[in-house]
Structures are given as structure tokens and as C-alpha cells.
Amino acid sequence: MTDDAVQGGAATGSGGIEAMPWLEPSLDHLQSLAAQDRLPHALLLSGDRLTLNLALALAQHLLCRNDAQARSWVKAGSHPDLVVLKPESKSGQILIDQTRSLARNATLTATGQRVFVIHPADAMNNAAANSLLKTLEEPPADTLLILCTPRRSALPATILSRCQTVLVPAPDGPALERYLCETTPGVEPDQAQRIVALANGRVDDALGLVAREELPDGDGITHDLDALRSGRTLVSDLAAGWIGGEVTELKLRQLAHYARDRLAGQVVASAAVGDDLTSLWRLYDATNRCRAMLQTSARAELQLEALLLAWRDSAA
Numbered sequence: 001m002t003d004d005a006v007q008g009g010a011a012t013g014s015g016g017i018e019a020m021p022w023l024e025p026s027l028d029h030l031q032s033l034a035a036q037d038r039l040p041h042a043l044l045l046s047g048d049r050l051t052l053n054l055a056l057a058l059a060q061h062l063l064c065r066n067d068a069q070a071r072s073w074v075k076a077g078s079h080p081d082l083v084v085l086k087p088e089s090k091s092g093q094i095l096i097d098q099t100r101s102l103a104r105n106a107t108l109t110a111t112g113q114r115v116f117v118i119h120p121a122d123a124m125n126n127a128a129a130n131s132l133l134k135t136l137e138e139p140p141a142d143t144l145l146i147l148c149t150p151r152r153s154a155l156p157a158t159i160l161s162r163c164q165t166v167l168v169p170a171p172d173g174p175a176l177e178r179y180l181c182e183t184t185p186g187v188e189p190d191q192a193q194r195i196v197a198l199a200n201g202r203v204d205d206a207l208g209l210v211a212r213e214e215l216p217d218g219d220g221i222t223h224d225l226d227a228l229r230s231g232r233t234l235v236s237d238l239a240a241g242w243i244g245g246e247v248t249e250l251k252l253r254q255l256a257h258y259a260r261d262r263l264a265g266q267v268v269a270s271a272a273v274g275d276d277l278t279s280l281w282r283l284y285d286a287t288n289r290c291r292a293m294l295q296t297s298a299r300a301e302l303q304l305e306a307l308l309l310a311w312r313d314s315a316a
Contacts, residue, residue, distance in 0.1 A: 015072035015075060016060050016064065016071025017053065022172075022175055023050075026166060027054055039144065041139040041143065042139065042144075042147070042164065043055075043147065043165075044147045044149065044160065044163035044165045044166065045146060045148045046167050047148070047168030048202070048204050049150065050179075055148050056074060056084075058146070059074060060075075062144065063113055064079075081112065081114045082114075082116075082117070083102065083114075085099070085117065093124070093128070094124040094128050096128045099124065100131055102116055103131065103134065106139070106143050113142050114143050115143075117145075117148065118132075120150060122150070122151040122154040122155055130156075136159070150204060152165065176192075176196050176203060177189065177195075180195060187210065197220045198220055200222065200254050200257070200258070202254070202257065205254065209250075221258050225258075225311060235309050239301050242304055243304070252291045255287045256291070259283050259284035263284065282310075290303050290304065290306075
């Protein structure tokens, strides 16, 4: 999966960027705010990696209108009034020099709208986030900052309080499958379906799997848990199947997501009694602790077996 595919989505006839179908309602809402001159100076788009497509589609709307050449500049990443800030360091962080450069760039005299996109915003280290605050507090005229993040909770409260948050919807399974087929050469419908199943429908995990030369064996996390609890697979066999670098992290991340989603759903629906919620919280915590421990020299298979045994014996 290339950045171009994530940025561009479906190309329009004029060579610009078209919002992905599931993002069109969000784009319509933001365009409506712009038409009413009610668009805030800073937006926080909270969603997966494909949220960048929404940010660029909005930037195109603000900067290009019906100018076909300008639309092609946005898609190519060369529009003079659009700056996209991404991690540049080996650490995968957005550094203070980058946000300082953004601040200097924002103060330059402009003849119209300027748009700055930070993707993903949670990649900013503390120094970078702190240096961005002045720009957020005193934004230059005709300047829009768009922060995209899959982890809103990872951003400092000082950043969150200065941005208007937009919760961006994720695609459903069929829409994600179509997106993978349309944007990734060589991905056929049956392969896209398996990728989405392995990723448990999560966009970022699906894009990570697309980038792999080979897909891991097995099925999605819910299938694994069902097999474990029904006795169709042994704890030791499942743990052995999960061992293997990126596969281990992928499965544990999905397991943590599964526990978090169950927690959120049961709390909202008031469907769980105290013991059920406590059990889910413990499993969620144990899963994240296992992820952290596997970064050390601890024996991975034993740690995974202990965790999977707890999941198997829990009714949560």
C-alpha cells in the first residue's frame, strides 16, 4: 500500500481527490461549515489512516474550487498552499523542527486560504506538540490546521482543547474490500475478503497486511477465540500459530481492540453486570501487559499461552 493510494482514494476526472464513499457525509458537513464561514481554524479528524483522504479532499475543496490544475497539484502533493506534515525521523516521530517550520510557514503572507495537515498527529513528540500550541492559540488569518489521528487519547489535552473534533466513520467490511481491490495492484476480491477478516475489519490492520509479502495463516480474532473456547484448537497450538514478529503484535493488538470494543458496547448498553465488566477490564489489561512484555526477553510462547488460557476460561 503506497501513500498515494491512501492520499488519493478514487481519482476524479480532473485529476484531483475524491472522498471515499463512507467519508462523503463528513466532507459534505465540513464543506457546509466552510460555505457558512463557520469552519474552525483547527480540526481534529479522529479515525483510521484513511482519514487523510478526508483531510486532503477538504483541502482541495478550499484551495482549488473548479481549478483542474490546482486539483492535480493537491493529489501530487505539490500545491503551494497545502503542507502535509508526516513523520520524517527514523523513530517514526514528528519532531519539533517540523512543527517550527510549519509555524514559520503559516506566518508567511498568503493571497488566500492555506491548509496544514498533520498526519498522524499522535506521532508528534512532546516538544513538537508544545511548539504547535502557539500556532493553535494564535492562528494566522485564512489558515486551517487539520490534525488526523487514530489515537485521539494520545494527544495532550492542550492540543485537544484547541481543536474541533470530528469523529470520522470507518468503512464496513465490503467497502474496505472494494477499496483494497481498487487501490492495490494484484489484490483480488477473495484475497481482499481474507485480509479484512484477518484484520477484523480494522483499516490500519488491513493496510498493514496488504503491505506484507505473505498473509499469516489463520483467520480473524473472533474466529480464533471461538475455536479456542469450543475446544477446536488447543491453547498451545494457537499460541504457536501467533508467534512470529508482526503477526504476534497484530493478533495482540486485535485482541486488545476486541476487549475494548466489548467494554464500550456493554457500558453504553448497560448490558453488563459488575463482574462481567471487571473480567473484561482484566483481560484488556492483561492483553496490553502481554504486548509490552513481549518487547523484552520474556519467552513469548509462554506469555501468550498464559494470556490465551485466561481468555479461554473467561465468559467475557
